[in-house]
Each structure stands twice: as C-alpha cells, then as structure tokens.
Amino acid sequence: MYLGMMAGHHMGWGRIEEEGWRKGPWTAEEDGLLIEYVKLHGEGRWNSVARLAGLKRNGKSCRLRWVNYLRPELKRGQITPHEESIILELHARWGNRWSTIARSLPGRTDNEIKNYWRTHFKKKAKLPSDASDKAKNRFLRRKQFHNQQHQQQQQQHLQVNQEEVKRIMALLDENNDTKLPCFWPQVKQGMETISTYPHHTTDHQEQGFYYSMLNGNVSVPEASNNEDNFLWDGLWNLNDVHGNFSSTCATGKAS
DNA sequence: AAGGGTCCCAACCGCGCGCGC
DNA sequence: CGCGCGCGCGGTTGGGACCCT
Structure with a gap:
C-alpha cells in the first residue's frame, strides 16, 4: 500500500554515485528487494544487502530505509x-x-x-x-x-x-x-x-x-x-x- | 492568481563506538 | 595497540505540499 504511494512520490531523481551506489528516493522494486532480504536473512549485516539482494544501495542506506520506513511494526499516521x-x-x-x-x-x-x-x-x-x-x-x-x-x-x-x-x-x-x-x-x-x-x-x-x-x-x-x-x-x-x-x-x- | 514563506519528512552525512583480527 | 568494519546516532539537507499575503 504505502510502497506504491512513496514510490511514485519522489521518482525521477534517483541517481548513481561514483562508487556505483544508488542514492535518493527508493523505488517500490528496491523496497521489495529489501523486504525480501530481511525476510530471508533478518536485520543486520547491511553491507551484504547489495550483494545478496541485488540492490545498488550501500548498507547504510538499506538500514535507514528498513528502520525508518519498511519495518512492519512501524506506526503510520500523525503523532497522537x-x-x-x-x-x-x-x-x-x-x-x-x-x-x-x-x-x-x-x-x-x-x-x-x-x-x-x-x-x-x-x-x-x-x-x-x-x-x-x-x-x-x-x-x-x-x-x-x-x-x-x-x-x-x-x-x-x-x-x-x-x-x-x-x-x-x-x-x-x-x-x-x-x-x-x-x-x-x-x-x-x-x-x-x-x-x-x-x-x-x-x-x-x-x-x-x-x-x-x-x-x-x-x-x-x-x-x-x-x-x-x-x-x-x-x-x-x-x-x-x-x-x-x-x-x-x-x-x-x-x- | 501568484509567489514567497513555511511545513513536513525521507534520505543523506559525519562522527563515534564496539568488536574482531 | 591499531586498524578496518559494521552499525547506530544526531544533525542537516532537499524538495514537494501546503499556506498566507
């Protein structure tokens, strides 16, 4: 649900850095890969994500995306x-x-x-x-x-x-x-x-x-x-x- | 209506810590 | 001891959405 929402939101300025890492907003596809990776390997070992999940993101970016956005236990909506x-x-x-x-x-x-x-x-x-x-x-x-x-x-x-x-x-x-x-x-x-x-x-x-x-x-x-x-x-x-x-x-x- | 200001939030960056070698 | 690696943390940035004048 929110995957699609966000994916379309900032699309277009994702870019490749000199080391080959992608930066900028995450696409739905990338989110899917990351979710799949965590399902299989659990949280942690973020620097392996690129290799094991086929993501062109560095470990830091993956961890951040997971912790701040993809974790299933995250609450949505305004602060009460x-x-x-x-x-x-x-x-x-x-x-x-x-x-x-x-x-x-x-x-x-x-x-x-x-x-x-x-x-x-x-x-x-x-x-x-x-x-x-x-x-x-x-x-x-x-x-x-x-x-x-x-x-x-x-x-x-x-x-x-x-x-x-x-x-x-x-x-x-x-x-x-x-x-x-x-x-x-x-x-x-x-x-x-x-x-x-x-x-x-x-x-x-x-x-x-x-x-x-x-x-x-x-x-x-x-x-x-x-x-x-x-x-x-x-x-x-x-x-x-x-x-x-x-x-x-x-x-x-x-x- | 327009454009300048503010809000909102995802994502990045730099730093420091702990750990293993 | 010191080095590299992995990770977490706090600060900052960038850009779209929204609001105000």
Whole structure:
C-alpha cells in the first residue's frame, strides 16, 4: 500500500554515485528487494544487502530505509497527543537523544520524533506570540480530524482499561510487599478520576500523564537524584504485577 | 492568481563506538 | 595497540505540499 504511494512520490531523481551506489528516493522494486532480504536473512549485516539482494544501495542506506520506513511494526499516521506529551516530557529529561525517546514510543522512529520535535517545538519556542498563535492554530486545525479519531479510539481503550485499572489497584493495595513510589496515592487518585471522568481532564500535561498511565507509558519527571530514578523504576515495572498494564512500554530494542 | 514563506519528512552525512583480527 | 568494519546516532539537507499575503 504505502510502497506504491512513496514510490511514485519522489521518482525521477534517483541517481548513481561514483562508487556505483544508488542514492535518493527508493523505488517500490528496491523496497521489495529489501523486504525480501530481511525476510530471508533478518536485520543486520547491511553491507551484504547489495550483494545478496541485488540492490545498488550501500548498507547504510538499506538500514535507514528498513528502520525508518519498511519495518512492519512501524506506526503510520500523525503523532497522537498522548505521544506528543511523552515526547515533550522525555525531551525535557534527555534532550536530543532521539533514539532513547523513540524506545518509549513503540512504532515510532527516532527520525520521526526528531522531525516532529523540530517542526513543532524547536521553532515555536522562538516565535513571537502572534506568530506562535498562528502556528498553533494551524497545527490544531490539522490535528482536529486526527484528534477526533484518536478520541474515539481512547474512548474504546478506556472502557476496556477501566476494569483493568481497578483490578490493578486492588492488586497493588493487597500486595503490601510491592514497592510503590511515594506519589502512588496521587497516581491512584488520578487513575480513579480518569476511570470516572475519562474525558474531562483539561490540563494537557495531566491528561498526557493519565493517558500514559493507562497505556503503560509512564511519563517521566526530571530526574534529580538516584532516589527518583529508583522510584520511577518501580512504577515503570508495574507490568511485573500485571502483564498487560505495560504492554506498550519499552520495545525489544530498548531491552 | 501568484509567489514567497513555511511545513513536513525521507534520505543523506559525519562522527563515534564496539568488536574482531 | 591499531586498524578496518559494521552499525547506530544526531544533525542537516532537499524538495514537494501546503499556506498566507
């Protein structure tokens, strides 16, 4: 589906470099060859691709194409508000460590996150207020349609999760041996609140936090000391208590 | 309507790290 | 030790799409 879409998109300026490597946009045929190669040989050994798959691309180009575009687990479509809040929080914590941030967003690539942040936040911070408002409005308009869809998804998600959240809280309350972070009461209260009024949170960050909790992507505060890290590690590993709770947290690459 | 500005994103580049020889 | 190789990362570029004046 997307193969054809992209193939036609930039066609025409693919070129051969002095070493004989092709550069520029990938064709559907090249994508097909690369997919076939990974099916047969798995990821890695990218410099063998040219020889084994008959591609006139260097290893670097192949790896990039696979990682950023062809991997089947990649998510398509706009960054959701939930993902956006995670990006902001993790960027505040880690800076431009895009691959690290990407590990907390399954299906998103470092390149995607980097591009997103650059376009939406880097410049925005410097803009004068009216221009900033314009940009914001434009952005919001663009996202409106997507947000509606996302909200529908969340509604479904939350309905499913409400029961699960209650079960988890009961489980955690029962289990006195479990190390809970010091702010667990507030977290619990937040979860109870969203269980009852899932769509009435107005504060963006708070909403992001609760979405994170429900999806298992816990937002991470600025780490000021080791104790903080320890506490967050405790919360991060809630999936030890309940397997489904953190199903989207930390991809295989991260571990 | 036009053209200049901005957004968006795929792809490239340079650098550094780890590893094996 | 040092060299080459493979790989991953962050920064940058280029060009089409879209928006604004």
